[in-house]
Amino acid sequence: MKDVAARAGVGLKTVSRVVNGEPGVTADTESRVRAAIEALGFRRNDSARILRKGRTASIGLVLEDLADPFYSPLSRAVEEVARANGSLLFAGSSAEVPEREEELALALCARRVDGLVIVPASDDHRYLEPEIAAGIATVFVDRPASRIEADAVLTDNAGGARTAVAHLIAHGHRRIGFIGDRPHIHTADERVRGYREAMAAHGLAVREEWVSMGGTAPERVRAELERMASGPEAITALFSGNNRVTVTAVRVLSEHDRPIALVGFDDFELADLLRPGVTVIAQDPARLGRTAAELLFRRLDGDTAPPQRVELPGRLIPRGSGELPALQH
Amino acid sequence: MKDVAARAGVGLKTVSRVVNGEPGVTADTESRVRAAIEALGFRRNDSARILRKGRTASIGLVLEDLADPFYSPLSRAVEEVARANGSLLFAGSSAEVPEREEELALALCARRVDGLVIVPASDDHRYLEPEIAAGIATVFVDRPASRIEADAVLTDNAGGARTAVAHLIAHGHRRIGFIGDRPHIHTADERVRGYREAMAAHGLAVREEWVSMGGTAPERVRAELERMASGPEAITALFSGNNRVTVTAVRVLSEHDRPIALVGFDDFELADLLRPGVTVIAQDPARLGRTAAELLFRRLDGDTAPPQRVELPGRLIPRGSGELPALQH
DNA sequence: CTGAAAGCGCTTACAG
DNA sequence: CTGAAAGCGCTTACAG
Incomplete structure (x- = not known):
């Protein structure tokens, strides 16, 4: 800039x-300066x-x-809101590792x-306190912050899970399994809670062999589902805890001889084209991102209201797999 | 930092x-400084x-x-390589708009x-020349740069397309359609070129009604496919130009009465679970990203070899849809 | 082992 | 309409 000023014969x-x-x-x-530039x-x-x-x-x-x-x-969606507000976006994956x-x-x-927009992997966000105090606005999305007060935009996970399980019960199922992500992941905990609440609300006992929390690795999901689906007390329906689990469950069930009903949390592409189509509780990830980013920019524009929690509904989309009747076998 | 120095009674x-x-x-x-910090x-x-x-x-x-x-x-994949090299990643979507x-x-x-790692939307990258001259390393991925010499990491699109079309021809098809993305997108052009080459290599004429280039909007793809699949000269097989087109094609064909064979460019999740499974030419997007980012960091480490073009192969994965025979209808 | 001075390339606050 | 000076918060090159 100094060079430009010198060449154009003007000040900095x-x-x-x-x-x-x-x-x-x-x-x-101006034209002299532009020429120098x-x-x-x-x-x-x-x-x-x-x-x-600043x-x-x-x-x-x-x-x-x-x-x-x-x-x-x-x-x-976060990127679009950032662009609309003249900001660039840094993006990074935690791989579910708190550190x-x-x-x-x-x-x-x-x-x-x-x-900062954060989908937390950590269960202790006090490390952010000095940063937030120094003025870095922070909004959590999909999962809330832990051990600090902060804005959060979430899906109603427990409510969605209750809807899913009640739907299976309405189709005659009594022995319903749940395979979810690792405990301590907020969404996984909320969904298993919704599952238990719906079972209890309908007077159904939950056998602990029907509940499996622990990561979404295909081998694990496959083993757990095959275990639940065999024996005299085999499940007749599965509620799967997220899209990764659902995809593996679809794969396992397609090889299975006895039909097992399935409702998955999270929608996914082509779910409607499988046979049967896969019934899901759909979240709206773009809306989650947009809502979180918009809240972030309101904070940056000076909104100093107390931390708020926004909860978006999940939506049941029946496509066939969740409407399979409970055959006595 | 000045305050810390003052409080610790040391220099900056x-x-x-x-x-x-x-x-x-x-x-x-050190401990005095840390206490002040x-x-x-x-x-x-x-x-x-x-x-x-710097x-x-x-x-x-x-x-x-x-x-x-x-x-x-x-x-x-780009992010992982950045992290391994101690860098943070800015990410942004061009939405296929050159500006x-x-x-x-x-x-x-x-x-x-x-x-910079760029999947280009523009067809003129001369705007980057001053930046590159100023030392910003640039690697293009998925599509090459236009009107400048630059590193590029690509899939062998024409070769993959030839493989796809030859596969359909080997299964008895003669009237094969192609629906692809907008012309001037490098990958779309290369794939339609491979399609034409394979047809010509087998002595088959291409009717222009069987070729449609123009974006991946579902309505457009649906209309074009329904047009190609009707009438006396209806196609018996479709080669679809990318994953967005394939997904719509699967949807349209599932409603169709006469079976039409399908090979898609790009693999996608659950392709194996559809009935029939969808035969594809699989690219390896993670490997594209990793290769491009690694090349970028080699440049940053001082590699000054002339711009290079790396080409990764596509891989045919037969799953059923591409092996449907050509019925005479 | 430690620190004062200069400077990276801009913008701010001010004076003319 | 225009510019000289100071400063943002660090690091570099140097001296002690």
Whole structure:
């Protein structure tokens, strides 16, 4: 910029005015400056700009896995809102490892992002307190923060689970299994809670062999489902805890001889084209992301209301697999 | 940092040494500095650091759509390589709009990212020449750069298309349709070229009614496929140009009375569970992303070899839909 | 082992 | 309409 000023024979401030489109420059001066910029190939360095101005015009997104079909529309929605607010987006995957979430979030804070949208992997977010105190707005999405008060945008997981299980019960099922993600993951806990509540509300006992929490690795899900689906007390229906589990369950059930009803949490592409179509409780990941990001930018615009929790509903989409009757076998 | 130095009764440089873990500080001094950091809640500002050091330890990724199931594993792979190299990732979607690609890429350059991985939407990348000259490493992925020489990591699209079409011909098909993305998208052009080459190599004429290029909107794909599949010269097989087209084609064909064979470019989740399973030419998006990002970091490490083009193979996965015989109807 | 000075490339606040 | 000075928060190069 100094070189541009020298070449154009003007002061630094005048170059700054031209670069930023500020008023108070004659057309003649402006064209001299522009010519110098062109000749020198000048490109403004935003790092320097950021150092002087307060905001960096960037936000950070930390989630489990950028490639997951549930989280990728959420990411895209956050990105769109960021763009609409003139911000760039840093994105990073925690891979469900708490230390990685913390490392990523703190690295982003050191870059002085204006705000953070986090799908937590950690169960203790006190590490963020100094950052939040220093003014970095933070909104949690899909799962709430732990051990701090913070904004959160969630799906009504327990409610959705109750709907799913009540639907299976209404179709005659009594022995209903649940396979979900690892306990301590908020969504997994909420969904198993909804499952238990719905069973209890209908006077049905839950046998602990029918409940399996522990990660979404296909081998694990396959083994657990095959175990639940065999023996004299075999389940006649499964409520699967998320899209990763559902996909494996569909695969296992397609090889199975006796029909087992299935309702999955989370919708997924082509669910309607399978035979039977897969009945799901659909979340709206793009809406989760959009809502969280919009809340973040309201905070950045000065909204200082107490931390709020927004809860979006899940929606039952019957497609066949959840309407299979409970045959006595 | 000034405050920390004052409180600890040391110089600025000593604080800097402690914060960066540099040697040459006595244990006693260090603990005084750490106490001051703790008491003041000091957090280093990386913007200032970046301004002094050359590198920003960040790279940018510009692609069509973060939420697309083809691009999201690619993003994740780029992110992993960035992390392994100590870099943070900016991610942005161009939505296939050239101006948006340019705007994003230039915004990233103004932030002085060390490098850029781009899935191009634009057909003229000369706008990047000053940036590349200024030292921003750039690698194109999935599609090559236009009008500049640059590194590119691609799938062998024409070869994959030839394999797909030859496969259909081997199963007795002569009237084979192609529905692809908009012309001028490199991958779409390459795939239609492979289609034409394979047809010609087998002495088959291509009727222009069987070829449709123009975006992946479901309504468009549906209308084109229904047109091709009707009348006396109806196609008996379809080669679909990407995963978005394939998904709609599967949906349309599932409502269709006469069986039409299908081979799709790009694999997708649950393709094996549909009836029939969907035969595809599988790309490896994670490997594309990883290869591109690794090449980028080699460039950042000083590799100054001429721009190179890496081409990864596509792989035919027969699952049933591509092996349907050509019935005479 | 430690620190004072200069400077990275901008913007802010002010004066003319 | 225009510009000189100070400063954002660090690191570099140097001296002690």
